[in-house]
Amino acid sequence: MCQIVPLPLGLWSGWYDMPMKSWRRKVHDLLEPGEQASPWEQLFDVLILLVILVSVSVVVLQSMPELAVYDPLFSKIEAFAVYFFSVEYLARLWTAPEIETYGGGWRGRLRYAFSLMALVDLAAILPFYLAAFADSNTVVFRLLRVFRLVRVLKFGRYHSSIGILGRVLLSRREELVVSVGLVLALVVITSTLMYAVEHDAQPKVFSSIPASMWWGVVTLTTVGYGDVYPVTAQGKVVAGISVLLGVGLFALPAGILAGGFSEELARSKREEGGKCCPHCGKSLSEE
C-alpha cells in the first residue's frame, strides 16, 4: 500500500470502523490510542501526558528549599497523580488480555505485569506507597522521593522516541559496540599513561588509574571542568595528543547514532505514508 494517507490524525474515523466494542476494548483503546484514535481517545492521551508532566515538575520543584512553603500543595498534586496513575495501572492490568501478544485471561495479565512498561508504571507509583512507611527526612525517604522521577520514562509509552532509540541501538549495535570499545580503550590507555607521567607531580589528583580515568573522561569528551589537568610538560604533551585523537574517536559513536536515528525516522515515515515508484506505481518501501 503506498497511497498518501492524510497525516492529520483522522479524528472521526475511529467510531465508524468498529461499531461493536466491549467496555474492556473501549477502555483499552482509551489507554492505548492507535493510528485511528477518536477525538476523545486523543484528549485522554493529552490528559495523561499532562499529569505526567505536572507530576515530574512537582518532584523537581519539591527538591527546592525555597519552595518549601508550597509543600502542602505539592503533596496534594502528588497524591492526585499517584491515585490517577494507580487507576491507570489497574485499568491497564484489566485490559491487558486485549493485547494479542500477551494472551487472554489472568495468564495474560500476569505476563503483562512483568513487561518493561508495566514495571515502569508500577515503579512510578510504588515510592509513594512505600514512603508512607518511611520516616520523613531520612535518606530512604529522600531516595524514594527522587525515585518518583522514573515517571519521565512513562513518556516513552506516549511518544515514539524511546521506541525509535531502542530500534536504532539494535540495528547499529555492531558499529556502536566497536566504536564504544575503541572509545573505552582510548580512555583506559590515555588515563594509564597520564597516571604514569603525572603521578609524581600531582600525587593527590592522579592518585590511581581510576582517578586518572575521571580526567580521561572529562577531557576526551571535551567537557574540561578544570579540576584535573596536567601540569608537567610531558603530561601536557600526552594530554594534547590524547585529546587530538580523542576528538576524532569520540565523534564515532555520536555520528553512528545520529546516522542511525535519522535513517530509522525516515524508514518509519516511509512505512506510514508509503512511497510509490513514479514509473510503475509500485511501493518503494523496504519490507
Place this chain on the structure above:
Amino acid sequence: MCQIVPLPLGLWSGWYDMPMKSWRRKVHDLLEPGEQASPWEQLFDVLILLVILVSVSVVVLQSMPELAVYDPLFSKIEAFAVYFFSVEYLARLWTAPEIETYGGGWRGRLRYAFSLMALVDLAAILPFYLAAFADSNTVVFRLLRVFRLVRVLKFGRYHSSIGILGRVLLSRREELVVSVGLVLALVVITSTLMYAVEHDAQPKVFSSIPASMWWGVVTLTTVGYGDVYPVTAQGKVVAGISVLLGVGLFALPAGILAGGFSEELARSKREEGGKCCPHCGKSLSEE
C-alpha cells in the same frame, strides 16, 4: 525548466519587464527587491543593511563605559537610524496592499501590521520613543536600550537565513521534537541522580534538582565551566557515564539540524537554476 540562468543578479532587466508601475509599486519594489531587482533597488537594499549594521554596532558599543565619551555621537547615529527605520516602517505599511497575501486597502495594512516581520520592525523603533518617557539610568531605561538589539532580526528580512532555518525547523520538526525530548529527559534524569548522590557532599552546589540541572546542561553540552562538578567517587561515576551517553545524544539534534539545513539549501538551489543532464538535456531536479 533547467536552463542555467546567469547568477549575477540581472541588474538591468527590472526596467524593461514592467514599464508601467505606480509610485506605490515602485516604493514597494525598492523595499522588497525580488529576483530581478534593478541596480537602484539593490543599492537601496545595501543601504538599509548598512543602517541596520551600524545601528546594532552602536547598541553594542554604547554599553562600553570606556566609550562613554562618544555618547553624543552614538545618540545622533541612533536618532538617524530610528528616523530612517520609522520612514521605512510607514512606507511598508503604505505599500502593504501590493503584497497579494494580505489583500488590498486598510484591511490589508492592518493584517500586515500584525505579521511577524512588521512586529519586528515596530519593536526595532519603539524602544527609542518609549525611552523619551523613561528617566535615564533606571533599569527600564537600560532594558529599553538593550532591547533595541532586536534590530538584528531585521537582517532576517534581507537575508534568506531565517527563512531557511524556519523551513528546516518545520520539515524536521518530528525528528527534532523526538531528539530534543531525549536530550531533556537525559538532563532531568542525570541531574536528579547527581542531586541524589552529591547533595550530602556538596549541599550548597547541588542544593536542589533545578540547581543540579545547571550542572547537567553545562556538562552534557560539554561546556564544563568548572563551577560545578562532582567530588565523590559515586558522583564521578554517574557523571562519567552520563557525559559518555550525553555526547552521543546531544549530537542528535545538531546532526538532524545540519542535515536538514544542507538539504534545504540544496533544494532551494535546485529550484532556482535547475540542473540538466549533460547528454539528453532533460531536467535532473526531483519533482
Place this chain on the structure above:
Amino acid sequence: MCQIVPLPLGLWSGWYDMPMKSWRRKVHDLLEPGEQASPWEQLFDVLILLVILVSVSVVVLQSMPELAVYDPLFSKIEAFAVYFFSVEYLARLWTAPEIETYGGGWRGRLRYAFSLMALVDLAAILPFYLAAFADSNTVVFRLLRVFRLVRVLKFGRYHSSIGILGRVLLSRREELVVSVGLVLALVVITSTLMYAVEHDAQPKVFSSIPASMWWGVVTLTTVGYGDVYPVTAQGKVVAGISVLLGVGLFALPAGILAGGFSEELARSKREEGGKCCPHCGKSLSEE
C-alpha cells in the same frame, strides 16, 4: 552471492567441514576461530577475552592505594594471567606455520614472531618476567606495572575494531593527512599569535610558543580547562576568532573518520551476507 546466511554463528558446522585435522591445526583453530567456529572454539575465545578483561582490571585496580589490602589476591590473578598468556603465546608460535602468509617451519615461526600482534602478545607478558629483576617501589617497577596495560591491545585480535580502524585510516589517509595538517597549522599559527599578544600580560602562562600551544590544543578542541586563557582585549579577540574557526576545522578529521568508519562497516556487512533485490533476486551489492 546474495543468500541471506543466518547470522547466529553456525555453532555445529565446524565439526563436519574438516573431518581430518592435525593436532596443530586443532590448536590453531582454537586460538583463531574463523567464521565457522565450533562451540568449543567459541567458548575458548570467550575464555581468553575474560582473562584479558580480568587482567586489565587488575592492573587498573592495583594502582589504587585503597585496595592495597587485596594485593596478594591481585598478584595471584596476575600470575595466573601471565602463565595463561605465556602458554597462549607459545601455542601461537607453535601453530604459526598453519597461517599461510607466514610460510611453514621455523622460518614461518620467526616471521610470525615479528608480526605486530605477536609483539603485542609478547609485550603483554614481558613486564611480569622483567619485574622479577627490578626492585619494587622504583620508577622502573611502576612503569613495568603500568606497561602491562598493553594487554588492552590484545582485544584487537579478538575483535574486528582495530582492524576496521586500521583499514579506515588507510583508505582515508589522504583526507586525514590534509585535514590534520590544516588542524596542526591552525594550532601553530593561533598559538604564535596568542604568544605575541598575551606574552606581556601573562609572561608566566604564555612564556613561549610551545607553552602557548598547550592553550591552543586545549582551546581549539573545546576542552577549555580554564588554567590558561587570554586576559587582554586583543587576546580575547584573537582567541574568539581562532576558536570560531577552530570548531569548523577540528570537525574535519572527526567527520572524515566517522564517514569512513560507517562506510567500512557497511562494506564488510555487504561482503558477508550480500543483499538481494526482493523482486528479481539479483545481488544488489556494489562490485
Place this chain on the structure above:
Amino acid sequence: MCQIVPLPLGLWSGWYDMPMKSWRRKVHDLLEPGEQASPWEQLFDVLILLVILVSVSVVVLQSMPELAVYDPLFSKIEAFAVYFFSVEYLARLWTAPEIETYGGGWRGRLRYAFSLMALVDLAAILPFYLAAFADSNTVVFRLLRVFRLVRVLKFGRYHSSIGILGRVLLSRREELVVSVGLVLALVVITSTLMYAVEHDAQPKVFSSIPASMWWGVVTLTTVGYGDVYPVTAQGKVVAGISVLLGVGLFALPAGILAGGFSEELARSKREEGGKCCPHCGKSLSEE
C-alpha cells in the same frame, strides 16, 4: 579519459616526455613539480619541505627561554633557511614567465611578484632582513621574529590542503555565509541578554556587551574556560537555553565545511583517475 592510471607518481616518465627543456624550464620544473615529476624534482621538493619544517621549528623553539643556550645554533639555521628561501624566491621570479597565466618577460615577473604565493614567499624572508635594522629585545624585533612563522603558509604551495580548503570555501560560500550569520546573530543576541540579566550581579565580568560576547563565544563553542559564567538563577536559565540552542547552530558551519571538504576530495580523486559508467564505458566524472 577514464582509465585508471597507477597512483605511484610515475617517477621516470618526466625525462622522456620533454626531451628538449631550456634551463629556465628545468629550474621551474624543479621548483614546481607537476603530476609527472622526475625523481630529482621530487627529491628537491622534499628538501624544500624539510627546510620549511626545520625553519618553523626553530621559530617555535627560539621562543623558549630554556633553550636560550642554543640561540647561536638557531641563528645559524635561521640564516641558512633565509638564504635558501631567498635563492628560491629569486629563482621563482626568474622562472615566472614559464607559467602561462602570468605572461612572459618582466611584465609576467611583476605580475607574479604580486600573486598571493609570491607575497607569502617574500613575507617569509623579509623579517630576517628587517630585523638587522631593529634593536634586539624591542617589541618590533620580537614581532618580526614571530612573523617568520608565516612560513607555515609556504606548506600550502607544496600541499594541496590550502587549495582544497579554498575551493570548499568558494563552493559552499552561500551556506557558510548563512550559517555563520546565524551563529554570529546568536552570539550577539545571547551576549546582550546575558549583559542585561547579569550586569547587576557581576558588574566587572559582564561590564559591557562586548565583554559579554567573550562569554558568548567561549560558551557557545563549548570551550567553557570557567573565567566567566552566570551566577544568578535567571542568568543560568538564559545561558542554559542559549547553549542548548548554540550546540545545534554551531554544528552547522562545521558540518557544511566537513561535507564540502569530503565532496571536494572525492571530486579531485575522480578527476585524477576518472570513473567509467559500467554500461556504456563513458566517463562519469563531472565536467
